[in-house]
Amino acid sequence: xxxxxxxxxxxxxxxxxxxxxxxxxxxxxxxxxxxxxxxxxxxxxxxxxxxxxxxxxxxxxxxxxxxxxxxxxxxxxxxxxxxxxxxxxxxxxxxxxxxxxxxxxxxxxxxxxxxxxxxxxxxxxxxxxxxxxxxxxxxxxxxxxxxxxxxxxxxxxxxxxxxxxxxxxxxxxxxxxxxxxxxxxxxxxxxxxxxxxxxxxxxxxxxxxxxxxxxxxxxxxxxxxxxxxxxxxxxxxxxxxxxxxxxxxxxxxxxxxxxxxxxxxxxxxxxxxxxxxxxxxxxxxx
Numbered sequence: 001x002x003x004x005x006x007x008x009x010x011x012x013x014x015x016x017x018x019x020x021x022x023x024x025x026x027x028x029x030x031x032x033x034x035x036x037x038x039x040x041x042x043x044x045x046x047x048x049x050x051x052x053x054x055x056x057x058x059x060x061x062x063x064x065x066x067x068x069x070x071x072x073x074x075x076x077x078x079x080x081x082x083x084x085x086x087x088x089x090x091x092x093x094x095x096x097x098x099x100x101x102x103x104x105x106x107x108x109x110x111x112x113x114x115x116x117x118x119x120x121x122x123x124x125x126x127x128x129x130x131x132x133x134x135x136x137x138x139x140x141x142x143x144x145x146x147x148x149x150x151x152x153x154x155x156x157x158x159x160x161x162x163x164x165x166x167x168x169x170x171x172x173x174x175x176x177x178x179x180x181x182x183x184x185x186x187x188x189x190x191x192x193x194x195x196x197x198x199x200x201x202x203x204x205x206x207x208x209x210x211x212x213x214x215x216x217x218x219x220x221x222x223x224x225x226x227x228x229x230x231x232x233x234x235x236x237x238x239x240x241x242x243x244x245x246x247x248x249x250x251x252x253x254x255x256x257x258x259x260x261x262x263x264x265x266x267x268x269x270x271x272x273x274x275x276x277x278x279x280x281x282x283x284x285x286x
Contacts, residue, residue: 017057022196024054025206032161033209040161044117044138051207060097070100077101077154079236080281084150084181085109092148092175094141094168095156099125099133106131113143113175139164141171148175151182157217158186158194158208165210169224176286182226184284188277189213190259191268202264215253217282218244226284234281241283 011018028047035043052058078101085091089109096102096114106112112131117138127133134142138160151172160168172182187194189211193204204211212220214231221229231242231252242248256277259267271277 013057017055018196018199021055021058022200022206025051025196029205029207029209032207035161037163040139040164041137045135048117048207070098074101074104078104080183080232080234080239081105081150081152082108083234083239084183086149089149090147090177092141092143092151092172094136094151094153094172095159099127099131101154102131103128113148115141115143139167139171141168141175143175145174146177149177149180151176151180152185153183154185156186157184158204158211160209162210166220166224169220173224173226173284173286178286180286182284182286183232184217184280184282186217186280186282187211188271188280190256191271191277191279212280213256214244214277214280214282215249215256217280218249221282221284224284226286228285230283230285232281232283233275 013021028051031047032040032043052060055061081101085105085108087108087110090111090113091102091105091109092113092115093099093102093105094115096116099114102112102114106128110130112128113134114127114131115134115136117136125133136142157165176182187208189204190213192198192211193201193206193208194211195204195206195208197203197205197208218229229244231244231248233240233242244252259271259277262270
């Protein structure tokens with residue numbers, strides 16, 4: 001059942017604007033969820049472009065118009081990425097949005113590929129010489145196979161139709177060089193929902209077509225062929241890599257099973273603890 005969730009003071013949009021966003025995104029998400037694979041070849045790009053062109057108050061536009069906000073976001077994400085980058089790195093970002101992070105990474109690496117289904121946000125962007133923007137149908141990646149050292153996505157996996165998640169992960173895997181790494185950052189389902197639904201519902205009904213748990217992502221990564229899967233906790237001053245294996249996975253999976261049985265408000269509060277499941281950084285090693 002839908003429930004009204006209070007809007008925090010940090011949200012700059014009005015309740016009416018949030019409702020407009022929610023209703024439109026819910027409608028567009030329903031089209032994606034009920035589409036077949038052939039229809040989705042162009043549907044991701046069409047629907048995301050429709051969302052951004054219809055809503056001038058969408059955060060994608062407000063962030064783009066604020067250099068300070070953009071710079072802060074890029075700085076926060078670079079704390080993690082710098083640990084993995086070298087001047088010889090070939091870097092792939094899937095779902096780069098306005099490409100501000102990819103353009104910053106281009107200063108640190110040899111080559112950057114940026115792959116996205118949406119084109120409106122980057123329409124008037126000039127890219128560095130060592131960066132290439134690639135339009136995707138939602139599953140395709142189209143970077144050269146066996147060439148990428150570090151692949152990265154932030155808030156992407158949850159936007160994929162569940163039937164497309166494995167295929168896109170397979171395509172990312174193909175682009176990776178031997179021992180290449182895919183850094184996948186995605187919200188944890190038990191601390192959600194994390195899309196626009198968070199103001200109105202207890203489950204994601206917008207463009208977060210499926211929010212995952214650590215256990216579910218581990219199984220997906222292993223199914224595709226990743227030799228190792230890590231759960232990473234990282235800040236500016238703290239970095240911990242937890243291998244997901246027979247010793248650690250039962251503890252994590254058991255915690256998720258127990259937590260899912262909690263009432264919604266308590267589950268969300270407990271799961272949102274930073275050391276638990278507020279978000280997930282999963283690293284797959286080819």
